[in-house]
Amino acid sequence: MSSQVLRFEDWTAPVPAVEREVVEALPQSPQELPPVLFVPGIGHGAWAFAEHWLAHTASRGFAAYAVSHRAEGSLRAYVHDVVQVAASLPRQAVLVGHGAGALLVSHALTRYPARAAVLAAPVPPGWSALGAALRANPFGTLPALFGAAPRLSRRQLFGADLAEAEAYRGRLVRTPARIYRQVLFAKPAAAPVGAPPTLVVGSPDDRVVPRSALDRAAARYGGAPLLFPGMSHDLMLDTKWQEPIDAILDWLDKELATT
Template sequence: MRASSQVLRFADWTSPVPPVAREVLSAVPEPAGDQPPVLFVPGLGHGAWAFAEHWLGHTAARGFAAYSVSPRADGSLRAYVHDVVQVAASLPRQAVLLGHGAGALVVAHALARYPARAAVLASPVPEGWSALGAALRTNPFGTLPALFGAAPRLSRRQLFGAGQAAAAAHHARLVPTPARVYRQVLFATPPAAPVGDPPVLVVGSPDDRVVPRKALDRTAARHGGAPLLFPGMAHDLMLDESWPEPIDAILDWLTKELAA
């Protein structure tokens, strides 16, 4: 009963999130197996396409149905969480939630409302004042305008590795994030405890120019572990030229957790 009671909260009744047509991309193995589906949640500026490039198909090839949901065009952090919960609840099996960047924050909040089979926080952005401090250190010229109403900007150098062949094409696909959503992410309240105490894995890179190494350590420690690190990779792990390494490690971990 606890899990179902978390899907809708008081604010959802008094000020419901407006319905939208959600973009959900998928890759499903043939034949379908017994593994739980994996729902990928992109961060700010990214869409479902960021996982469809490599990780969706690779996940399906490993026997897991894979789905990715794009953030709604004109939403809020609460709306993003709502969408993830609703999409996860619509899947045929209890899902694994995997969020990247600010999408990891969305997943962390969704875990308080949806009883996920497991969760993965990839390159998770810091929370609270530490998020603002990290953003100002790593991206002052992109962060300061957002504090005064302009859209934030993330540089290609921050997101992608030096010399990455497809970096320009990927960067061109990013969409502006409303400044209010960016501020909501920077000043988000800590997420409540996950429903059902699912296993949570934190992955990232010590060379990330968006998320400091200490932030990865703090996030992993909050979930009772240490981060799984991939040196030399940039923030956008799923679009890096070494993209198979983290997703294979994630799926290996998930397979082990499911067998436990």
């Protein structure tokens, strides 16, 4: 039902075409492995994966890509871009979404038959995410209740030991408040096309996504979350960034071997 509505909207009110920023890292020796497409959360761009995860993924033999969000648009436009970039890749892709990017991936999966999917620190739609944000950063989150964009704090995104935290925070893109409202009131995605294997990863110490949200997200796909204690919300920029991406790629290797 949901995918049919989306297609009808795309036909009657097509998403405007834009030039998308896609960053890539390719393995030295091409292999018959699916490409991996990374989708950032709100305020982040492809650069967040280009710091560590893209090159590391390529070193494991996977062609790695990351897409940035268009400057103006909506969640529907963001999902459209994920589907279009994935469809342009040479093989059936693995989709990896972080934060609100995981919400985009869950909706993209209703339209794109991914080889597999990973939801990293997935921001849940609805009031549970807002409640967690209010507890961690009340003054930065309160504006969201009045139609403004929230202001995420350093401690919400990054670990205390991350020397580059301020530099990374300076690279965050200001996102229109309407995008945050759309995340807040987004409906859960319909069932994925083709039922791809889906992994949920996160940290029980995340100050953006509560542990209960990780459990619910994983249960929806028939599993339990893979947890990394002591890590921040931005797993891909954390000082221990290698642990989750290696775990993701190990899981993917096993899934590919079994199928």
